[in-house]
Amino acid sequence: MRHSGDDGLVDVVLEGGPADLPPESRLVKAVKSDEKIKIEHHGGYEHFERVDGALAGNGDSITYRWTTRTRIAE
Template sequence: MDDQQATVVAVLDGGPADIPVVMRTCHVNGDADTVKLQWLNGYEHFHRTTAGSDGRTVFTWVGRTRIAE
């Protein structure tokens, strides 16, 4: 069995409007249910919502946590 997991293209929807467009698309493990994006002084959290027919998977913003100092 191959130790590498297949990846999918994740599109991050919602959250702070100032997240650059180039950061809203990334590759994640195919079985990932969440994406955590470090942005400014915290993390933006996204949960998987849909898999598009174009091979992209949409993750919708669900909240933010601050980085502990």
């Protein structure tokens, strides 16, 4: 994930995807306006999309749900 400084960053919770995705990889920072996030994992990328209007349980973070996996091109 790329950011341009700390302005506009929010806590993000990632739901779904592979069971072996470490818990620390599921709690990240992202730009508030990001609609999609991809996380590198086991030679590929796990893709997550923002859930409209969904905040995590504490109300301070945005929820993204897993959509697909792609392989890293060599």
